Every structure is written in structure tokens, then in C-alpha cells.
Amino acid sequence: MSEPLKTTDYKSNLKPIWCPGCGDFGVLSAIYKAFEELQLQPENTAVCSGIGCSSRLPGYINAYTFNGIHGRVLPFATGVKMSHPEATVIAVGGDGDGFSIGAGHIGHVARKNIDITYIVMDNNIYGLTKGQASPTTPLGVRTKTTYYGNMGMTFNPVRMLIAYKASFVARTFAGNPKHVQKMIVEAIQHPGFSFVEILSPCVTFRGKEQFKIIRDKVVYLNETHDIEDELKAFDIANNEEHFTLGVIYKKRRPTYYEIVMEKVTAKAKTHSNGTPEISKLLDQFQP
Numbered sequence: 312m313s314e315p316l317k318t319t320d321y322k323s324n325l326k327p328i329w330c331p332g333c334g335d336f337g338v339l340s341a342i343y344k345a346f347e348e349l350q351l352q353p354e355n356t357a358v359c360s361g362i363g364c365s366s367r368l369p370g371y372i373n374a375y376t377f378n379g380i381h382g383r384v385l386p387f388a389t390g391v392k393m394s395h396p397e398a399t400v401i402a403v404g405g406d407g408d409g410f411s412i413g414a415g416h417i418g419h420v421a422r423k424n425i426d427i428t429y430i431v432m433d434n435n436i437y438g439l440t441k442g443q444a445s446p447t448t449p450l451g452v453r454t455k456t457t458y459y460g461n462m463g464m465t466f467n468p469v470r471m472l473i474a475y476k477a478s479f480v481a482r483t484f485a486g487n488p489k490h491v492q493k494m495i496v497e498a499i500q501h502p503g504f505s506f507v508e509i510l511s512p513c514v515t516f517r518g519k520e521q522f523k524i525i526r527d528k529v530v531y532l533n534e535t536h537d538i539e540d541e542l543k544a545f546d547i548a549n550n551e552e553h554f555t556l557g558v559i560y561k562k563r564r565p566t567y568y569e570i571v572m573e574k575v576t577a578k579a580k581t582h583s584n585g586t587p588e589i590s591k592l593l594d595q596f597q598p
């Protein structure tokens with residue numbers, strides 16, 4: 312029997328070039344530990360991203376990794392999962408990548424319940440391009456693009472994901488990597504689309520005091536929380552006085568792949584190993 316994999320087995324040869332103190336370090340360290348806990352096999356794991364500081368993360372992981380086009384991580388990850396349903400597929404990125412240019416994709420991945428985990432390192436700013444406002448920049452905050460203070464209402468990712476019928480929605484904080492690890496493990500284990508918002512401060516363009524500001528507003532869900540109660544989940548998301556951390560909503564429903572297999576391939580003759588016979592599948596499309 313082979314030796315269990317250790318966190319070091321999941322590290323690539325690249326060294327992170329994030330600014331010292333960036334929240335994304337805590338996220339990366341939690342991902343290594345989550346992979347070790349789950350004993351993910353690098354050859355059966357894909358970690359994909361768009362463009363941004365946070366989107367550099369796949370480069371630091373020993374697995375199949377892809378650093379793609381700004382805002383397009385979800386279509387790419389969907390393609391990987393549909394062509395390799397047996398693989399663990401993880402999409403990562405920032406709030407700019409996911410909620411600005413890439414926002415149109417989230418609803419479709421959520422409603423189809425594609426079995427991937429989407430981790431957003433939310434720092435409320437565009438870090439890589441040096442400090443422009445993002446959809447999650449708080450109201451009134453001055454940035455490079457909001458000289459008089461941000462005038463647009465602040466986006467609430469957890470509320471949006473619940474509304475989009477994501478089957479797993481969690482929030483956590485890079486300042487507590489153990490909790491990040493727990494959320495990532497649960498998200499990967501969930502069959503279906505799982506979304507994890509990680510509050511991950513940008514110390515350079517939002518200030519290092521962000522860690523304290525967030526820590527002072529954090530509350531943790533306990534085991535009395537009914538994770539299948541959608542209205543309660545909305546209540547939690549709507550409470551913007553606090554950052555409530557934990558699995559806020561979770562419900563098992565068929566994944567896209569399960570539905571496809573049931574509706575389409577179940578009709579076709581299968582081989583003795585359970586895989587569909589392609590010629591029978593193609594016959595279905597003959598007039």
C-alpha cells in the first residue's frame with residue numbers, strides 16, 4: 312500500500328509572490344491541508360482559475376492546474392468536469408473575476424448543479440490591477456476608481472448564491488485557516504455545486520487592519536443551524552452587521568451529470584462495467 316500523501320506533496324515548485332501578509336496565503340495553506348485530509352490524488356484533481364492575485368493560486372498546487380482568462384473560470388471548470396466526471400474539480404478566483412466580468416456564469420453553474428467547488432477569495436478590491444473598486448467594495452470606500460467614495464451598493468455574494476439555488480453555500484475567513492480547511496473539505500465532499508466565499512484581505516490596497524475589522528465582526532454558526540432552511544439562510548446573508556461563518560445552506564439534489572446519466576444513457580445499452588455503449592447512444596439520434 313502506498314504512503315498517505317502529506318501537505319508537501321500538494322506543493323508545486325513555484326513560490327507564491329503575493330504581498331507579505333496577503334490573506335491568500337492563509338487560503339493556500341488551508342487548501343494544502345484540506346487536500347491532505349481528503350487524500351486527493353493530484354492526477355485526479357484539477358484546480359482552475361481566471362486572472363487576478365487570487366487566481367495565481369493554482370500555480371502553487373501540484374495537480375492539474377490552469378490559469379486562464381479573466382472571468383471565465385466557471386465555463387472552463389464545467390468543461391473539465393463534464394469530460395472527466397470522476398475528477399475533483401475546483402475553481403478559484405477573486406471577487407472581481409467572479410462577480411464583475413464573470414458574474415453571468417455563476418447562476419448557470421449553480422442552477423445546473425455542476426459538481427465543482429468554487430472558492431472566491433473576496434478582498435473587496437481588484438488587487439492585481441492595483442486597487443480599483445469591485446462589486447464587493449463597501450459603500451463609501453475610497454479606491455482608485457471611487458475618488459469620492461464608492462457610490463454603488465455593495466454586492467452580497469452569499470445572498471446571490473442562495474437566490475441562484477446553489478446547493479452548498481459557505482463563508483469563511485482567511486484569518487482562521489482551520490475553519491477555511493473545514494469549509495473546503497465539506498464543499499469538496501458535497502455532490503453538486505459548492506460555493507465558498509473566503510474573506511481574504513488585500514493588505515496592500517485595503518490595509519492590513521482589514522484582518523482586525525473582519526475578526527471583530529465574525530460570528531460562527533453552531534450545530535443548531537438548520538442548513539436546509541433557505542429562508543433562514545437568507546436571514547443570515549442579510550445580516551450585514553456580522554460576518555456569519557460556516558455552512559449557511561446545503562441541500563442534496565441531483566447533479567447535472569447524474570441527471571444526464573439517468574435521462575440519456577439509462578436508455579442505452581451499457582457494457583458490463585456500467586459505461587454506456589456509444590453506438591447505442593448514437594442510435595438514439597438517428598431518424
Ligand SMILES: Cc1ncc(C[n+]2csc(CCOP(=O)(O)OP(=O)(O)O)c2C)c(N)n1
Pocket residue numbers: 362363364365366381404405406407408409412432434436437438439440445513
Ligand atoms: C478580459 C480582461 N479584462 C480585464 C483584465 C484586467 N484584470 C486583470 S485581474 C483584474 C481584477 C482582479 O481582481 P480580482 O478578481 O478581485 O482578484 P484579486 O487580484 O483582487 O485577487 C482585472 C480587471 C483582464 N486581465 N482581462
Ligand code: SF4
Pocket residue numbers: 328329330332333334335364365434438439512513514515516
Ligand atoms: S495586491 Fe492585495 S490581493 Fe494582491 S497579493 Fe498584494 S495583498 Fe494580496
